[in-house]
Amino acid sequence: MGTDHHPFPRLVRWLDAWATAHPEVRVLLQHGATPAPDIASGVEFLDHTELRAAMAEATAVVCHGGPATxxxxxxxxxxxxxxxxxxxxxxxxxxxxFRFVARLDAAGVARACPTEDQLHAVLDKALAQPDEFRVPPGGAATVEAAGRAGELIDLLRPGARGTGTDGSDHSPAPATVPATVHTTEEPWPDVTVVVPTRDRPELLRHTLRSIVGQDYPGRVRTMVVFDHDDPDLSLADDDPERPVRVLRNTQQPGLAGARNTGILASGTELVAFCDDDDTWLPHKLRHQVELLHRDPNTDLVCCGVQVAYEDTEIDRVLHTGQVELRDLLESRLTELHPSTFLFRTDRLVHDIGLVSETIPGSYGEDYELLLRSARMGVVRNLPEVGARVLWHRNSHFSGRWGMISQALRWLLNEYPEFRLVPRGYARITGQVAFAEAGARRRLKALRWIARTLWARPVEPRAYLALAVSCGLPPRWVINALHRAGKGI
Structure with missing residues (x-):
């Protein structure tokens, strides 16, 4: 884990979990500034001779993204x-x-393991097929790779050539890497990424860096659409492969209008969404475009997410390739987050339709667009984590219970199909009941609780709404659910 002074307890947890499942394997962690593992063997530091000896004896080597290690x-x-x-x-x-490891992974110099499940799966494979994880030791190629690594680190660090004084990245994107699945001789299609933003300047810069850092071989345009804010023109970038354009929302004020402003200004074959507090894993866009290429009938591709809330992070991946309307009526399928949406632009604009600007407060506009997409065409899912979604207490919708209730009731009126799926109907009515309880409208909350229990007596949202209507603070419930990677 190197000698960096920042702790890395996440990797210790992941390896302790794997060691627990494999008691016959010795797992040795050089943990440095991080607290020692509970299950694996731990040593704070290894000198260079000890480190080389341990690596020589190992079946596999796991490390952080430090070039020397x-x-x-x-x-x-x-x-x-x-x-x-x-x-x-x-x-x-x-x-x-993140960006450095993605480049090494794409070049075959290292194997990136961004999630716990992926790390565990790769370690299992290394035990079963160790020869697949061996490379010729030493040699000029390693020295040359080390030199390239140093150049990349210099380019990507804050304050380096091509970056602003605040660390925001305005440098040209790294050279593209040949595709492994996209085998057609046709060029990779241009993609526009629409990023609506409001009052999140620091998080927004993280989002933009993750988009610019995609290992996608084609051109990626980013449309930053400011809603209720004056545009920050310093974010604009004329890089030919990763341009960034800054716009003001010219549609209905709100999230839906901001998304539509970017969609209508896109002019590319494909359009993607990313919220201003989320980030993409480097492979996200490339893998989704490959799936679209394999199935020309697909209109929308989603993928899994990693949910981060305070000190908790949970992977949410839907293990199915196609999503039907009934699936979405029955469950919100929160694995299908708007920051993972990739559309064929023509189908979105002319057949499915733009994001609804009539939903009160734009609440649930992403879910409604999913429902409409499944009604009109083919929605596919890539069963892997492609985006990191940040849940936090400063959500735009936090505490706006009256507006949330109004938006959910609008959804029930627009989609009468919910009444044919009791589980899904009870889910929405239970959310309405919780919102009414949060707004301290106790009588209305009790009516919606009764409607929920009539449709599905075991619906948990009804009982949570009852607890809130009796005085339990709704924020306590929300925080507890978010720590488990869930929501109301």
Whole structure:
């Protein structure tokens, strides 16, 4: 885990969990500034001789995204399994390890393991097929790779050539990497990413860096649409491969109008959404476009997310390839987050229709667009994590219970199909009941609780709404659910 002074407890937890499931395997962690593991063997620091000896004896080497450690593993003949440090979790000063590890993974120099499940799966495979994770030890290629690594780190660190004084990245995107699945000789289609924003300047810069850092070989345009704010023109960038354009919302004020402003200004074959407090994993866009290429009938591709709330992070992945309307009526399927949406622009604008601007407060506009997309065409899902979604107490909708209730009732009127699916109907009415209880409209809450229990007596939202109507603070319920990666 290197000698960085930032702790990295996430990787210790992941490896302790794997060690628990594999008691026959010795797992040795050089944990540095991080507290020692509970299950695996731990040592604070190894000198260089001890480190080389341990790597020489190992079946597999796992490390953080430090170039020296990665190249040390390759020198010992291992394909390093790398978990990048996340600055939003206090694991590093910035996000350069994400981009650096993505480039090494794409070039075959290392294997990126961005989630716990992926790390565990790769370790299982390394036990079963160790030869697949061996590389020729030492040699000129390793030295050359180390030099390229240093150049990349210099380019990506805050304040380096091409970055602003605040650390925001305005440098040209790294050179594209040949695709592994997209085998057609046709060029990769241009993509526009629509990023609506309001009052989140620091989070927005993280979002933009994750979009610019995609390993997608084609051109990616970003439309930053300011809603209720004056546009920050310093974000604009004329880079030919990763341009960033700054716009003002010219549609109905609100999230839906901001998304539509970006969609209508896109002019590209594909259009994607990303919220201003979320980030993309480097492979996200490339993998989704590959899926679209394989199935020309698909209108919308989604993927899984990693939910981060305070000190908790949970992967939410839907393990199915196609999503039907009934699936969405029965469950919101929160794995299908708007920050993962990738549409064929023509189908979205002319057949499915733009994001609804009539929903009160734009609440649930993403869910309604999913329902409409499944009504009109084919919605596919990539069963892997492609985006990191930040849940926090400063949500735009936090505490706006009256507006939330109004929006949910609008949804029930627009989609009478909910009445044919009792589980889904009770879910929405239970949400209305909770919102009414949160707004301290006790009598209305009790009426919606009764309607919910009539449709589905075991619907938990009805009982949570009853507790709130009796005085339990709704924020306590929301916080507890968010820590479990869930929501009302």
């Amino acid at each position: 990665i190249m040390e593993a390759r020198h010992a003949g291992h394909l390093p399994l790398v978990v990048a440090r996340d600055p939003e979790l206090g694991e590093h000063v910035d996000d350069h390890q």
